[in-house]
Amino acid sequence: MRRSPGERLTLVLAIAVGMLFSIAPVLWFATIAIKSRIEITAIPPSLFPREISFEAIQAAIHRYGLMMFVKNSLIVAGSTTIVCVFVGAFAAYALARIRLRFSRALLIAILAVAMFPQISIAGPVWRILRTLGWLNTYQGLIIPYLALTLPLTVWILANFFKELPGELEEAAKVDGAGPFQTVTKVFIPLAAPGIFTAAILTFIYSWNEFFFALLIMTRRKMQTLPVGIALFPGAYTMPWGEIAAASTIATIPLIVLVVLFQRWIISGLTAGAVKG
């Protein structure tokens, strides 16, 4: 399809505005992170750092224990993602491929569960975790995250599995594969785009989640990045540089993941929309 120059100009402008709108805050933080302490609070503020300083980054790491939060976040988001995709794949296989009487109703119920506002389950979740003694533990955060991310994962994967030709499953059966092997050796590799999409969405969600993390992780040592960074300011201090540095560092893993797997994610998000 060929566009007229006018159309193309409008398109480019629209994209530019959109990109500026979403990237500007990130760039602002990224530049603050490498400004010197004086320059951060200078008035009028400078758009680009006059000299590059790693002062804020070093302070965030050493004084505020940024790497501890990174570690906690990696453990929580990583475990959530792995368990979520693994459990989700089997649930999705059952719902998509096994003739169950209520599979449609089950899928809708799962989606409905995903729609609950977090605040409505926060109280019960906290009480359950306290009874179990799981407040301030990794599993105390991973399990609620699983409950919140599994529905979407099951939906994405179920749609993927539905699209796979039934003969492949039958071929696997004839070849001697049981349901477990059919899922792990045939379905999961074939639904790789769906798996990546689900995994990345789960990871991003658990990496960014704030509310439950704040509620469940009250001990500083167990806190994840969003909560950790939010609690950087003291009673009399507002460490802008450190917050900016920590936020920038917290964003890097997500950018790397998305850039690495973008090809998969795009095909994952659109698959199932159109019959191939």
Added chain:
Amino acid sequence: MKNSGELTLIIERIAKLVAWPLKRLLKSEHQSGTAEHSNPGHGNPPRANPGPPGKNRVVIRGVSKRFGKTQALSNIDLDIPEGELCVLLGPSGCGKSTLLRIIAGLEPATTGTILINGTDVTDESPGNRDIAMVFQNYAIYPHMDVFHNIAFPLKLRKVPKDEIHTRVHATAKLLQLDELLQRKPFQLSGGQRQRVAMGRAIVRRPTVFLFDEPLSNLDARLRLEMRVEIAQLHRKLGATMIYVTHDQVEAMTLADRIVVISKGCIQQIDTPEGLYTNPANLMVAGFVGTPAMNFVQGRISCPIEGKKSLFRGEGIELEVPECGPPGEAVAGIRPEHVRIDPDGAFSGKVEFIEDTGSDRYAHVKLAGGAKMVLRVSPHVTLKIDDTVPLSIDEQQAHLFVDGINVRTREQPRTRQEGPGEAGS
């Protein structure tokens, strides 16, 4: 016409087929000292599981299948002896694929039992039935290369790695896939993909091979090639094979025995030749043979004392063998059993001529209104609108009363179930 064109190609293929084993023989002599020689136990083409000789490998007893209100199969009994290539033939929707899927264990039978190798496998999972199946859409795993596709069933059975290696290579060699082992399915042509699917079946050395319309996704030329390959494979492996198709040419060229199925019932079980020369009913008669058998509606008249009874209908008259009960009947005459004959008892007007190079078919309309196709020699000059005298080889003509062939009813060759219907 297409089918006669196919016929010439078949003849070519048969010539190649005869030459092929010789070539292989020469080749293997050249290659002595390679895998086959140094490793006599593994390098040979894999053979089917040897079992008690002369036994029925697959026994089907009283199998029925219902899908909701639809009766897909009713009360099927079938024995398939060792080493036979048995074709299940029928129009689409007749239940032949359902029967194959029940044998495979992919579909549970509503009633009845399946025995494979003497063991009741009715409730066994497909993986425990010692069968291998080749699907219409190949169903090879897109994420594995050819080697891993073929090796997959062996890996699942925890066969040692060295053995997997030798068996996959021997199978690949047999199917001429040895150059393609590292390729992914998307890099293969349709025929190669189907060969990979066959490789995956062969490598396991199962008791029974099941083929579910394996050639219907291939183009006409490739279909012919693969048909020959399957026939060769059958001979080489000596394996029991059940093959589903709706293509009667495929069935006729491949089968040791054909089971004609229609509307969920077995219509006739016979050799290709038997089906062609002695169709049990109108359904089989109309389904087998290209061009199809000519049917003429008519009546069998009451015998006058001392004379034979006569079939009269739409412009032809036939003497009825011994036993003609009076009443409605249909005469069935194959195109090659009607000929242009100056002394012919009846005549027809040529409406259309089909020339295929090797054969020529004339469509004629008889004076009585019946339409017939007859095979004529390409040397005969014939024009549209000519009126030609015709005669029928009465020995080869069939009479169907209530849909059943009078001739086969006299000497029942096989079991028949349910009345047939014409032209389905």
